[in-house]
Amino acid sequence: MRKIDAHLHLAKVIAGYCARGESRAAGNGKVAWANGDSYQLIPEGWGDESFLAETALGLMDENGVEKAVLMQGSLYGFQNEYYREVLRKHPDRFCPTVSVDPSMANHMEVLERFFRDEGFRAAKFEVSSGGGLMGANPSFVLSDHMMEIFQLIEDYKGTVALDIGDFMMDSHQPASIVRIARRCPDLKIVVCHLCAPHRDLHDEWAAELRMMKQGNIWFDISSIPKIMAPDVYPYPDAAVFLKEAKGIIGAERLLWGTDAPYAATQDSYGHLADYLMKNGAFTDDELATVYYNNADEVYF
Template sequence: MKIIDSHVHLVQYIAGTGSGGELRSIGNGDAIYASGEIVPQMIPPMFGGEQVTPEQILAIMDENEVEKAVLLQGNYYGFQNIYTHEAVKRYPDRFAGAASYDPYSRNKDKICKHLFEELGFGIVKFEVSTGSGLMSNHHTLPLDGELMEEAYSYADDKGLVFVIDIGKCGSESWQVEALRRAILNHPNMKFVVCHLLAVSTKDVDKLKWGLELLKLPNVWFDLAALPHICGPDAYPYENARRSVQIGKEIVGADRMMFGTDIPSVLKKDTYKNYVNFLMESDVLTEQEKQMVFYDTANKVFF
């Protein structure tokens, strides 16, 4: 079965920001926030410690029979826009790339023009989480407010796919109702919500509630990092399988897309296991697996 990984990160340099301030490499794949908090194995040893290159990602993809991948951005590693653009330009048959920007930037009009009109990115990614997203180093903002509406409207006008990570359930950024209102204002734009709403197993009712609200014809969900969001658990990740079952029952298998969130998750398990926890499960039929692993992402991103 052909596979598309809908949630992958390249890292030219660790240049992140988060609630702990700037995040920078201290060698061997580890990084440290300005607060002194250390993030161990931010880049797992298999990558050599300092970068995650397109060629390294392609090697993992080839080893696991993954045809294509979507390269996303986030504050955690720091925006990698030019590096991502170069990777897509070099391997256009294997990668689709998303660009990111800070909507508080004074020159955001110039930034957007360069990224989406000159470089030609067709996907925009916003992580708004309180841990390492927009709300980690800015004030809490409404997802249906004026600042975000500017971002939605620009993306809608340019025909972009809008990928959004609203952070973990329970955080100030987890604004499902506000996101619903924003999406309803842009019925012709594709929205992808990361991590199946990032709800742990102890909040199943909130997962059901959130999915019901976002059960809209222009909304899809990636399943990246779900085995660990639904943890603590171990392969074959029965907790994550149950969340996928809920997603299937509420929004449908055709609204979900396989994704891993590599590289960071590879410090916890193998890529093969992130594939097989669903591929070898009876949660999805063979036809549904075809949609989750390939067809839907191909339609949405490629």
């Protein structure tokens, strides 16, 4: 089964910033935040204070993963320059994303550089109130505040990935996603983590998927095993939500991804890579679509 990991993080230097203040590597794969929080961000053995492309490639090769999309995230800090290096060294294995803080004075200049000069095809914005932009900035209406960004990405025929957090957050704005999709019909939009399904808010989650069923919106299913805790491998609870999502938006709108390294602190990369082949959520033809074809179309 050919695979593209549509949601993978690398970090050469951990320097995050969000609601908990700044983050720094604390050794042995742990991260420490300014508010005193500390936890395992990188699985033991993957990297003491970083998670690099060479380590990721080893894991990918062991598990039959041909390519990966490199996401940005506030847990790790922006990795724009490192991702530029990775793209130059491994152009056939990785599709890196660029990210900026839209409150930064010259954010459009930075985006323009990476799309125009550095060969990037995608951007990622973690806007979640918990670990993203709205945790470090006043809440804003996503479709209005960042429209010039989305239009620039559309001009370059690119893709934008958006993590809008969960139902309890101001950043959870599915209606904004729909407005963006309609205003930028040539922009490819990926909503991360399947909109963070919640067992107690099942009907609301299903209604959001129906609302966001648009021709230029896809959903990655990264971190669904982690979100569905205490579900365990091969994640039968996750399979229930995945089957329902398939019924609403179709398998052709779903992209497999792991959200490693953080998600791999709960289970192995191997399990995150093969659980879909064991829990019955998809047919063999659908697995080929979810594991590879959709991500190849959207990102590569």
